[in-house]
Amino acid sequence: MSTPERHWTTTPLTADLVRGALELERTERGLLPHRLPAWARAQCADPQLALAESQPSGVRVAFRTAATAVELDTLPTKRVYTGAPARPDGVYDLVVDGRLAGQGSVSGGTTLTVDMATLATELTPGPVGTLRFTGLPDGDKDVEIWLPHNEMTELVALRTDAPVEPAARHGRKVWLHHGSSISHGSEATSPTATWPARAASLAGVELINLGLGGNALLDPFTARALRDTPADLISVKIGINLVNADLMRLRAFGPAVHGFLDTIREGHPRTPLLVISPLLCPIHEDTPGPTAFDLDALGAGKVSMRAAGDPADRANGKLTLTVIREELSRVVGERRPEDPHLHYLDGRALYGASDAAALPLPDNLHPDTATHAHIASRFAALAFAPDGPFPAGTSLPAGTSLPAGR
Structure with missing residues (x-):
């Protein structure tokens, strides 16, 4: 018996689907999350800072959907240090309704080679790769794809086998x-x-x-x-x-x-x-x-x-x-x-x-x-203890808007 053909829906990657970034830069391929805004980056030319702030620690694509299959096209930048052990590919975490439900990596991408002796760097372009998760539970659910915390990642395309909408924040602080x-x-x-x-x-x-x-x-x-x-x-x-x-x-x-x-x-x-x-x-x-x-x-x-x-x-x-x-x-x-x-x-x-x-x-x-x-x-x-520095309380006032990507 043949497997039914899957019908994919492509959803534009926009700021309301990305959490944890202070800014999203539009690139030739897609969106590059930043954890410092452009005006801040312009005040320091340190390449180590540029690398760190563009690695999307805490950044995730977040949406609500009934989809059972998800594909995310990305362009990662992988680091290679001369003379050092090879680094593993960055890991993406799939979180469904607050629980870790899968992990994966994306091959290909740009390679950043760092000379350990001189700290000189060389960029070698590479292809876009695809992250794929299948077998998600039926029914509406909150889905988050956490990007690799230690690998610069451009977001290129999001495909699902059911429509998506931005995930609600549920009043969380x-x-x-x-x-x-x-x-x-x-x-x-x-x-x-x-x-x-x-x-x-x-x-x-x-x-x-x-x-x-x-x-x-x-x-x-x-x-x-x-x-x-x-x-x-x-x-x-x-x-x-x-x-x-x-x-x-x-x-x-x-x-x-x-x-x-x-x-x-x-x-x-x-x-x-x-x-x-x-x-x-x-x-x-x-x-x-x-x-x-x-x-x-x-x-x-x-x-x-x-x-x-x-x-x-x-x-x-x-x-x-x-x-x-x-x-x-x-x-x-x-x-x-x-x-x-x-x-x-x-x-x-x-x-x-x-x-x-x-x-x-x-x-x-x-x-x-x-x-x-x-x-x-x-x-x-x-x-977060009851008597700790972060007591229970209300979240941001109704109507408070978070800038793009947050």
């Missing part, structure tokens, strides 16, 4: 989070396995993830992007990238934190705002940056990081994670009498010494998937 590569999702195996995505699922909130690998650097344009993004709850995880880059001294750090928070408060004067200090990272607890690749480990085919600073330089104002935690606690404590909606969370409550013994960081810097799950559970239990 919007949680806006900013952090480093750990928040971006480094070393997590799929986009819904990153700790912010898991925590958002546990808490039943809508995530906008501005975790920017290597770029949680107290940049003023990032603060303004946070200021201008409608949200019910905001968190900022500050510290590790400043040490990684050896970017700032103690004299500049405290005022920069004040300025960053001042800017956010211009747009969100009473929104619950949680400042999170660094998770435990043994190599940098008392040793300043910069952070460097362990070349011996790299030669053996393993990626590992080391602290290249001198502990004696703490006396000259170099930052360590211990120093940063002390300063963040002080800054938040100073501001709290005038800002009762501002809160502080020591990152070691999410991942501390006992956690490091049971779940060590594979490369001395980034958590693996199991550790992301652990951090998410801790965060959900602490931040």
Whole structure:
């Protein structure tokens, strides 16, 4: 008996079908999600920032449909590092009515080759690929396709075997989070396995993830992007990238934190705002940056990081994670009498010494998937507790519009 022919419906990919991006750029092929707006990107020419913000961590195509089959054409950009182990293809997560229902990858796409010695890059064009999910349950349902958190992805076409409409938001609060590569999702195996995505699922909130690998650097344009993004709850995880880059001294750090928070408060004067200090990272607890690749480990085919600073330089104002935690606690404590909606969370409550013994960081810097799950559970239990910094309450007021792609 032959299988009935499937009749596909092609739905234009528009902003009302994309969640978690601050902006959608129209390209020759389709739509490229960005997690920083164009005006912010124009203020910094760092290629690492350009790469990080265009990797769609937390971005998903969301719709309601009775379809049992879905196809999504995309053009991924895959990274290849010379001399380093091959990276796996990015993973797409299919979520149906809030539950993970499938995973897949897209072959082809553009290849970005990075020379580890010189950091020079070369782009090699490639073809569009197709992601396909079949066997979805019958009946109307909410469908989300979470894009790979670590692979730039242009959205080209969406096809289904039944019509689609934008998914409802169900009155859920919007949680806006900013952090480093750990928040971006480094070393997590799929986009819904990153700790912010898991925590958002546990808490039943809508995530906008501005975790920017290597770029949680107290940049003023990032603060303004946070200021201008409608949200019910905001968190900022500050510290590790400043040490990684050896970017700032103690004299500049405290005022920069004040300025960053001042800017956010211009747009969100009473929104619950949680400042999170660094998770435990043994190599940098008392040793300043910069952070460097362990070349011996790299030669053996393993990626590992080391602290290249001198502990004696703490006396000259170099930052360590211990120093940063002390300063963040002080800054938040100073501001709290005038800002009762501002809160502080020591990152070691999410991942501390006992956690490091049971779940060590594979490369001395980034958590693996199991550790992301652990951090998410801790965060959900602490931040979304009845007496926590993110209490239950109403979501964005009726009529509040989120800019394109959010």
